Amino acid sequence: xxxxxxxxxxxxVMIVLLFLLLKHLLTPASFGQFGHYRGKAIxxxxxxxxxxxxxxxxxxCHDTIVTMKNEGYHSDLSCEGCHGAAYLHVDHxxxxxxxxxxxxxxxxxxxxxxxxxxxxxxxxQNIKDHHPEDKCIKCHNPHQP
Amino acid sequence: xxxxxxxxxRRNFFRNAGIAAGTLVAASTLPAFDAVxxxxxxxxxxxxxxxxAIDIEKCIxxxxxxxxCKIENDVPREPFFFRSWVEQYTILKDGSIKVVxxxxxxxxxxxxxxxxxxEKTFFVPKMCxxxxxxxxxxxxxxxxxxxxxxxxxxxxEKYCIGCKYCVQACPYGCRYFHPDKHVxxxxxxxxxxxxxxxxxxxxxxxxxxxxxxxxxxxxxSTISKFIRTRNVYVLKPxxxxxxxxxxxxxxxxxx
Numbered sequence: 483x484x485x486x487x488x489x490x491x492x493x494x495v496m497i498v499l500l501f502l503l504l505k506h507l508l509t510p511a512s513f514g515q516f517g518h519y520r521g522k523a524i525x526x527x528x529x530x531x532x533x534x535x536x537x538x539x540x541x542x543c544h545d546t547i548v549t550m551k552n553e554g555y556h557s558d559l560s561c562e563g564c565h566g567a568a569y570l571h572v573d574h575x576x577x578x579x580x581x582x583x584x585x586x587x588x589x590x591x592x593x594x595x596x597x598x599x600x601x602x603x604x605x606x607q608n609i610k611d612h613h614p615e616d617k618c619i620k621c622h623n624p625h626q627p
Numbered sequence: 628x629x630x631x632x633x634x635x636x637r638r639n640f641f642r643n644a645g646i647a648a649g650t651l652v653a654a655s656t657l658p659a660f661d662a663v664x665x666x667x668x669x670x671x672x673x674x675x676x677x678x679x680a681i682d683i684e685k686c687i688x689x690x691x692x693x694x695x696c697k698i699e700n701d702v703p704r705e706p707f708f709f710r711s712w713v714e715q716y717t718i719l720k721d722g723s724i725k726v727v728x729x730x731x732x733x734x735x736x737x738x739x740x741x742x743x744x745x746e747k748t749f750f751v752p753k754m755c756x757x758x759x760x761x762x763x764x765x766x767x768x769x770x771x772x773x774x775x776x777x778x779x780x781x782x783x784e785k786y787c788i789g790c791k792y793c794v795q796a797c798p799y800g801c802r803y804f805h806p807d808k809h810v811x812x813x814x815x816x817x818x819x820x821x822x823x824x825x826x827x828x829x830x831x832x833x834x835x836x837x838x839x840x841x842x843x844x845x846x847x848s849t850i851s852k853f854i855r856t857r858n859v860y861v862l863k864p865x866x867x868x869x870x871x872x873x874x875x876x877x878x879x880x881x882x
Contacts, residue, residue, distance in 0.1 A: 510786070519773035523783035530819035533699045534828045556834075563691050563832040567698045591735035592689045592834065598715055598738070598748040599687045603835060 533567035536560070540568065543575070547625055554626040555605075564588075564624070589618040668759040668869040675842040676778045677816060678871035680853045681752055685837035688713055688750035690732035692829035692838060696754075697733070699817060699828035707731055708803040710814040711754040711829050716881060718747045724880050751874070751881050752838065754829070755780060755801040755814035756862065759869030763793035763802060763813075772811075778843075778871060779818055784810045798863055799870075816840060843871065 515521030540561045541548045551557065562568055570578040583589075590609045592599075599606060613621075670676050696711040697704055713732030717725040717740050725740060738748070761780050764772050771787040774780050787810035794802045794811055805812040817827035821840075825831070830838045841850035850873075853859075859873040862881065874881075 513770070516776070517773055518770040520770075520783050520786050523773075523781065523786065524775060526783075526785070527781055527815060527818050528822040530700075532820055532823065532825065534695060534831060536825070536831060558836055559834045560832045563695065563834055567695070587735070591691075592687055594735070594737070596688065596736055596738050596748075597742055597745055598717075598736070598750050600684060603685060604687050 531569065533569045534560075534562050535568050535572055536562075539572050551625045556625065556627060584617055584619050586614075586618055589622075589624075666867055670759060671776050671778060671844065674777060674844075676844040677757065677821065677840060678778070678843040678850055678854075678873065679754070679757065679816070680839045680850050680857075680859065680873045680875065682837045682839075682853075682857075682875045683749055683751060684876050685835045686713070686750040686752055687835055687837075688715060688732060688736045689834060690735055691832050691834060692752055692754075693731045693733045695828045695832045696814070699820075700815070702812070703806060704733075706806060707733075708806070708812075710801075710803075710812070711752070713750055713752045715750050716748065716878065717745055718878070718880060719744050720746045747878070749878065751877075753799065753801070754872065755816070756799055756868065756870035756872040757814075757816060759871060760867065762796045762798060762866075762868060766792045766796040768792065775818075777821075779816050779821070780813070781815055781818060782811060782813060784808060784812070787811055798866055798868065 510520050510522070512521035512523075513519070516524075537548060537560055544561075548561065551559070551561075564583055565580040568580060571580050586609050593605060593607055594609045595606045609618075618624075690713055693709055693712045696702065696709070700710060702708060702710055707730050709731040712728055713736075714726055714728040715732070715736050715738075717727075717738070719725065719740065721744075727736070727739075729736065732750075732752075736750070738745075740748075757778060757780050759774065759778055761772075761774060764774055764780060768790065769786060769788055771783045772780065772793055773783070789804065789810050791804055791811060794804065797813075802811050802813045804810075817825070817829075820827055827840055830840050839850045839853055841848040843851060843854075845851060853875070854873050857875040859875055860877040861870040861873060862877075863870070
């Protein structure tokens with residue numbers, strides 16, 4: 483075999499070996515465990531912090547107010563839907579206070595008149611005309627509207 | 628000349644005819660190719676197979692789903708990128724269609740069209756369809772996005788190179804480029820909550836319970852019953868993405 487061919491074959495073999503070595507070094511260990519992706523990614527995503535802890539956590543301290551809410555029209559609402567995520571508050575109730583929405587716009591997100599809202603499903607009010615100078619919560623208790 | 632004559636000999640004719648007949652008989656025992664089966668979705672048979680259902684008739688467009696999703700999943704409030712958002716469709720009496728989604732619906736909706744001009748209007752909450760044959764997964768060049776066995780489409784944010792090809796590929800516009808992480812991000816169906824036995828944050832906080840998610844393999848689950856008893860529809864069914872986001876009472880105008 484001529485020398486130039488031998489050199490070419492050697493070069494080819496070296497390129498293939500280099501490719502295999504790099505592929506071995508650069509591919510994460512769990513890649514291909516379940517499919518064409520990194521198997522460990524599933525556990526990493528599953529380990530994310532849960533921020534909305536749910537009404538069961540609220541009941542343990544605020545039982546009277548949750549019971550009041552559950553007896554009224556807002557019984558289907560989750561506490562954190564209005565007050566925000568409580569994951570920090572349950573760990574540090576004194577330091578981390580939750581949001582207390584009181585603006586007319588906040589109530590209006592659900593209760594302002596919009597033809598797209600099913601009339602039977604939700605009470606609607608023209609928030610521009612209905613006592614515009616007062617906050618909604620002056621007359622309506624949000625936990626027992 | 629001699630060779631050509633040999634190839635046309637009686638012996639060769641009988642031999643070739645025998646092979647052809649034998650192949651035909653053997654092939655006739657194979658199951659016929661069925662294009663419908665070929666295109667069908669291969670679903671998980673061992674464990675849960677998650678899907679989502681949204682009841683348009685119950686949605687009041689408050690945007691709580693979009694707001695809670697951002698908090699739960701560390702999506703920056705601004706710029707306005709969304710894993711989950713709400714659109715308002717307004718079909719006017721002259722036949723034109725107006726679609727609005729101010730800030731993804733996170734601050735609520737104000738109807739700007741005069742009430743007399745409206746033929747029909749409704750809210751359409753949107754999110755990842757968790758397709759069983761996701762176009763976005765198929766185009767990823769590095770294997771950074773994938774469908775889990777439970778039918779949830781996820782992104783490996785450590786492996787994503789940020790080429791955004793999947794953002795282009797998603798027919799529902801459900802992916803965006805995360806401005807801080809510099810990788811593509813999308814709804815995980817709150818995989819971290821589902822794995823702990825909780826519902827996704829948007830479902831738990833929806834005030835009218837218009838959103839349901841659950842196991843489609845369990846015939847007794849709320850979502851299976853919902854899909855059986857309602858007239859449900861998926862977005863862009865002609866694309867055969869195997870979408871698992873079912874809408875009740877969806878208008879054909881919704882894209």
